[in-house]
Amino acid sequence: MSEPSQVEAARVPLVEVVGMTKRFGALLALNGVSVRLEPGSFHAILGENGAGKSTLVKCIMGYYRPDAGRLLLDGVQHDIYNPRQALAHGLGLVYQHFTLVPNMTAAENLVLGQTHASPTIDWANERARIESFQRNMPFHVDLDARVTSLAAGEKQKLEILKQLYLGHRVMILDEPTSVLTPSEADQVLGMLRDLTKAGRLSVVLITHKFREVRAFAEDVTVLRGGRLVGAGKVAELNDADLAGLMFGRETVFASADRTATKPGKAALEVRSVTTLNDKAMTACDALSLTVREGEILGVAGVAGNGQRELVEVLAGQRGIEAGEVRVAGVHYDRSRKQMRRYGVHLLTEEPLQNSCVRGMSVAENLSFRNFDDGANVQLGCFVRRSVLRRHARTLIQRYDIRTPTPDARLDTLSGGNVQRTVLARELSGTVSVLIAQNPCVGLDFSATSEIHSQIITARNRGAAILLFSEDLDELLELADRIVVMSEGHIVYETPRAAADVETIGLYMAGHRSEREDLWASNA
Amino acid sequence: MSVGGDIGVWSVLLAIVGSALRVSTPYLFVSLGETLTEKSGRINLGLEGTLMMGAMSGYAVALGTGSPWLGVLGAGVTGAAFGLLHAGLCSLPRVNDIAVGIALFIFGTGFAVYLGKPLVHPVAPRLPDIDLGFWSSLPSLRAALQVNALLIIGILLAPAMLWILHNTRWGLKLRTVGDSADAARALGYSINGVRATATAIGGFFAGVGGAFLSLYYPGAWTENLSSGQGLMAVTLVIFARWNPINCVFAALLFGGASALGPALQAVGITSNYYLYGAAPYVLTLVLLIRTSSTKHRLFGAPSELSINK
Amino acid sequence: MIGAAVWRGPEAAVLTVGAVLVALLAFGIFVAFTGLDPFAVYKVLYLGAFGSRFSIETTLTLAAPIMLTALCVVIPARAGLLIIGGEGALVLGGLGSVLAGVALNGAPASLATPLILLAGAAAGAIWIAIPAALRQFRGVNETISTLLFNYIAIALLNHLVSGPIRDYGQPLKPTSWPIPSAFMIGTIPGLSVHWGLVYGVAACLVAFVVLRQTTFGFALSILGGNLRAAQMAGLPVAALALTAAALGGAAAGLAGAVEVVAVHGAASISLVVGYGYAGILVAFVARQNPLAVVLAALLVGGISASGGLLQRRFGMPDAASTVLEGCIFLAVLGSNSLYGRLRFLQSRSAEVK
Numbered sequence A: 001m002s003e004p005s006q007v008e009a010a011r012v013p014l015v016e017v018v019g020m021t022k023r024f025g026a027l028l029a030l031n032g033v034s035v036r037l038e039p040g041s042f043h044a045i046l047g048e049n050g051a052g053k054s055t056l057v058k059c060i061m062g063y064y065r066p067d068a069g070r071l072l073l074d075g076v077q078h079d080i081y082n083p084r085q086a087l088a089h090g091l092g093l094v095y096q097h098f099t100l101v102p103n104m105t106a107a108e109n110l111v112l113g114q115t116h117a118s119p120t121i122d123w124a125n126e127r128a129r130i131e132s133f134q135r136n137m138p139f140h141v142d143l144d145a146r147v148t149s150l151a152a153g154e155k156q157k158l159e160i161l162k163q164l165y166l167g168h169r170v171m172i173l174d175e176p177t178s179v180l181t182p183s184e185a186d187q188v189l190g191m192l193r194d195l196t197k198a199g200r201l202s203v204v205l206i207t208h209k210f211r212e213v214r215a216f217a218e219d220v221t222v223l224r225g226g227r228l229v230g231a232g233k234v235a236e237l238n239d240a241d242l243a244g245l246m247f248g249r250e251t252v253f254a255s256a257d258r259t260a261t262k263p264g265k266a267a268l269e270v271r272s273v274t275t276l277n278d279k280a281m282t283a284c285d286a287l288s289l290t291v292r293e294g295e296i297l298g299v300a301g302v303a304g305n306g307q308r309e310l311v312e313v314l315a316g317q318r319g320i321e322a323g324e325v326r327v328a329g330v331h332y333d334r335s336r337k338q339m340r341r342y343g344v345h346l347l348t349e350e351p352l353q354n355s356c357v358r359g360m361s362v363a364e365n366l367s368f369r370n371f372d373d374g375a376n377v378q379l380g381c382f383v384r385r386s387v388l389r390r391h392a393r394t395l396i397q398r399y400d401i402r403t404p405t406p407d408a409r410l411d412t413l414s415g416g417n418v419q420r421t422v423l424a425r426e427l428s429g430t431v432s433v434l435i436a437q438n439p440c441v442g443l444d445f446s447a448t449s450e451i452h453s454q455i456i457t458a459r460n461r462g463a464a465i466l467l468f469s470e471d472l473d474e475l476l477e478l479a480d481r482i483v484v485m486s487e488g489h490i491v492y493e494t495p496r497a498a499a500d501v502e503t504i505g506l507y508m509a510g511h512r513s514e515r516e517d518l519w520a521s522n523a
Numbered sequence B: 001m002s003v004g005g006d007i008g009v010w011s012v013l014l015a016i017v018g019s020a021l022r023v024s025t026p027y028l029f030v031s032l033g034e035t036l037t038e039k040s041g042r043i044n045l046g047l048e049g050t051l052m053m054g055a056m057s058g059y060a061v062a063l064g065t066g067s068p069w070l071g072v073l074g075a076g077v078t079g080a081a082f083g084l085l086h087a088g089l090c091s092l093p094r095v096n097d098i099a100v101g102i103a104l105f106i107f108g109t110g111f112a113v114y115l116g117k118p119l120v121h122p123v124a125p126r127l128p129d130i131d132l133g134f135w136s137s138l139p140s141l142r143a144a145l146q147v148n149a150l151l152i153i154g155i156l157l158a159p160a161m162l163w164i165l166h167n168t169r170w171g172l173k174l175r176t177v178g179d180s181a182d183a184a185r186a187l188g189y190s191i192n193g194v195r196a197t198a199t200a201i202g203g204f205f206a207g208v209g210g211a212f213l214s215l216y217y218p219g220a221w222t223e224n225l226s227s228g229q230g231l232m233a234v235t236l237v238i239f240a241r242w243n244p245i246n247c248v249f250a251a252l253l254f255g256g257a258s259a260l261g262p263a264l265q266a267v268g269i270t271s272n273y274y275l276y277g278a279a280p281y282v283l284t285l286v287l288l289i290r291t292s293s294t295k296h297r298l299f300g301a302p303s304e305l306s307i308n309k
Numbered sequence C: 001m002i003g004a005a006v007w008r009g010p011e012a013a014v015l016t017v018g019a020v021l022v023a024l025l026a027f028g029i030f031v032a033f034t035g036l037d038p039f040a041v042y043k044v045l046y047l048g049a050f051g052s053r054f055s056i057e058t059t060l061t062l063a064a065p066i067m068l069t070a071l072c073v074v075i076p077a078r079a080g081l082l083i084i085g086g087e088g089a090l091v092l093g094g095l096g097s098v099l100a101g102v103a104l105n106g107a108p109a110s111l112a113t114p115l116i117l118l119a120g121a122a123a124g125a126i127w128i129a130i131p132a133a134l135r136q137f138r139g140v141n142e143t144i145s146t147l148l149f150n151y152i153a154i155a156l157l158n159h160l161v162s163g164p165i166r167d168y169g170q171p172l173k174p175t176s177w178p179i180p181s182a183f184m185i186g187t188i189p190g191l192s193v194h195w196g197l198v199y200g201v202a203a204c205l206v207a208f209v210v211l212r213q214t215t216f217g218f219a220l221s222i223l224g225g226n227l228r229a230a231q232m233a234g235l236p237v238a239a240l241a242l243t244a245a246a247l248g249g250a251a252a253g254l255a256g257a258v259e260v261v262a263v264h265g266a267a268s269i270s271l272v273v274g275y276g277y278a279g280i281l282v283a284f285v286a287r288q289n290p291l292a293v294v295l296a297a298l299l300v301g302g303i304s305a306s307g308g309l310l311q312r313r314f315g316m317p318d319a320a321s322t323v324l325e326g327c328i329f330l331a332v333l334g335s336n337s338l339y340g341r342l343r344f345l346q347s348r349s350a351e352v353k
């Protein structure tokens, strides 16, 4: 049924998801979520990072096998264990990360997902069909271009064209607009809305941007921590309601003791830094920041707006195209010598990928910063393992790392304990500059407040702290000053005292110039 | 230029063409097979062993049945079995495909020599010649154009493979698996299954290449029949940029380069004999250096290939 | 993932021994099919490898160069590089030592011999540092380039010994000029095994200490385990990788030099007998641990040494030892997938009892 000529013929089914549950090890990523998608409706799913949105739609598509839950199409239950089955039922998903085949042409990618088809491809015929299909589309992709040569926006359009060309009746899009410009996003979503209005398609749109929800969606479902926390008609909810549901206002942390220090000299300066992402596109665009001694500067923003690349620049993991980083007033070359001299430390997200070695022991991982320090070395080149181990024991106790012995391999520890290991390593030396990126993701309540108080303590000691977080509550609790990062720029800045969760949320969600309207509506 | 000089140049050229055509056939088969395997995202460094197993089993089957063509088939089947062994081991977690390839190279070579011990003396029926130079009366030209049907099959196989890779669902599936495991998973393809099929076919081809060695040229089973053609296949594929048609030219080029030294020697030019032999390797290395970058991958390389990560 | 191969003590030992036993079992089943008594074969295998003074000496002599070429895999692997260029580095080491030996003609042996060995090691070091540099600065895959380098080295050897440095007094096989016989190293007192064994074992011990106990080794483990973590720790990534590759190359180059000064007295194609590939096998069987390399090299050397006896007793082809080595390699690689599942295996076997 994947032939476009039959698009008119096939009906759009009523899709119901009932009690979807999915665990990853100990983590309950999705907890009994139910969603109902009327034929021809445009349904938005909102939720902060890690809320379980992608997990939900991957369970629907058979990409993951849910632990519990059912999928009903027109009231009939279907067991879908493999994405091919979902595709055959007319369900299409534009994944959060591209699933185009890089070394194939656009045309080849378009025909890939066809399910009921002959073993050979009649390209003349197929091309004629693709071309007539493209004529009815508001945007076009060069059919003979290789995917590698397409820009991110074009790739995203191709992904969407692919789903439409395959004649899917239910289209799920997982944050499709993060790589599109606002006008491209409007064009794409507008076309999809027209198709739903015409009754030819149902759309599920996962997004962080309220503007898109408001402009295009009829229904909205909000997830948080794997649970359904709200659902309803978009028209009946205002942005403040949505932000409240998404970011969970009821979680209130006990504020850590913060001494009233006056920020000192500029300790870390990012001066007009431009850097590229892995696809060689600009990730940070002449971005500048200054963090002073005794200050926590919080950086808010939706993932994928250049935060990761900026952290990598500061960590020495990514090249700088233009601009400069300065620490304590001098050029910072990110060498071990300078890191040590100026006390630069980092807490990055996904420590197993970014800052630890799985196959080395806890004690070894704890000593990456100081294994070659004077006191730990004898005869000029030998590591004094006994000293490192003793040092590790102290840290394990102080930071409450749950490990059987200091010699256990790091990857035998739970995620939270891996994080504590990094925390112990990075915070135990003399910290003058600390760069922290989502330091509490995946940690339980007590560990989180402990890390928070560690960060505050470092600040009280006079350290300059740059804190990247996707959790607004965390920023509101910790930061002295908050900036919002969006599309590689700093788009908003506010002192903590004047910070307002809805305002920041709106800037995170892509608002730029509506600042006045916002103040007006809040007043 | 003197007449004598002309004849000298011509006979060198003819000798090179003739032996290039003969020598290149195994290169062609192993590289076509490896292209398919690498297109699926795996690298099989063990084709040297597969080639030897193919040569040995092909010789044995031909000897037993009296039919060299059944020998070729037997060699292919043996090669496919080795391909499946590689694929099976590589589908296990934490198993590195390059290391498995080296292990199979050692194992296959040893196993072939072991089992082939009784085959050293008997004479198996040889694959027939095809006389492409029948129209000429020059004996040296006729000798140079005596080729084997396998060469022609190999040359025809290349465009067929290209067609399959671009015009069939299975070809697209194979390329998807080799290029983006994420895309393959999103489409519900069995990644290990596709790779096993591709590695088995690659092994089949390498086995056939081995049968050419023992059943046509040099045309007997010996313990050092292969001189690294199987290991070279991997670099040949890189040289051919993962394109089957280019494999034909690359195989002819490599065959020609390895024929260059002997041909020059035949007319009395013996200096630098071995340096000419190194030409294919140096050529490949230069190509690799020119096309690699720390920022992006080799052009045309399947993205899932471990040597590209 | 090669570089992250950190010795997991008992688990690795159990898996390796288990894999070797499985390989022996498979080999036994195979020989049973060919009509031989597997237990008789096992016995001869043992006798040929370790059963007599002579067989032990043969085993030790064969194991010596393999220990060194295995280090050419093990040391770079610590930095995350999969180098298979040991064969070529060995050849270059042989050539380097011959040139040094000829150049030093007339010098006192006590001075010349160490210099010859050093020259061999230096040639190997430079030879393997080149692919590592290509990797660091051009992104050229080091496995493929070292494979090519092997062929280039062999071509270079053939070229040199058949012309530029040929000893025309040797009519049978193209051979290089000989090094002065005074520079040859003899055998270890009381054994008819040359000093190469001592160098091999010493190199493994030194490699073990350097990789395990020094700050350099520690930094290499971080780099090989996770490039990003090494960058974050501010380590000089390129310098570390190049040094590791050069040290590995030096070990293989030393193997070539030892073959020249202890065995052949000159360079020829006799240097190319597969020690480089045997080194890869040994490195993987030893799971990239330099101390285990000594044992694994003895195992592989022993299997090779027993080839002759198997041939004489049972009329087995001498490739029997290669078959067994291949089986061991495959079994050890396959056993990698059992890491971490061992506890499950143990508890199940406990239940069975």
Ligand SMILES: Nc1ncnc2c1ncn2[C@@H]1O[C@H](COP(=O)(O)OP(=O)(O)OP(=O)(O)O)[C@@H](O)[C@H]1O
Binding pocket: A024, A027, A029, A047, A048, A049, A050, A051, A052, A053, A054, A055, A056, A096, A303
């Ligand atoms: N394959 C996996 N294995 C283990 N944990 C996973 C896996 N996929 C997701 N998770 C975890 O499940 C939780 C939900 O993830 P999910 O990707 O659904 O979030 P999301 O709502 O899509 O967030 P984002 O907005 O960042 O895309 C997260 O805590 C994530 O770390």
Ligand SMILES: [Mg+2]
Binding pocket: A053, A054, A055, A096, A174
């Ligand atoms: Mg998501």
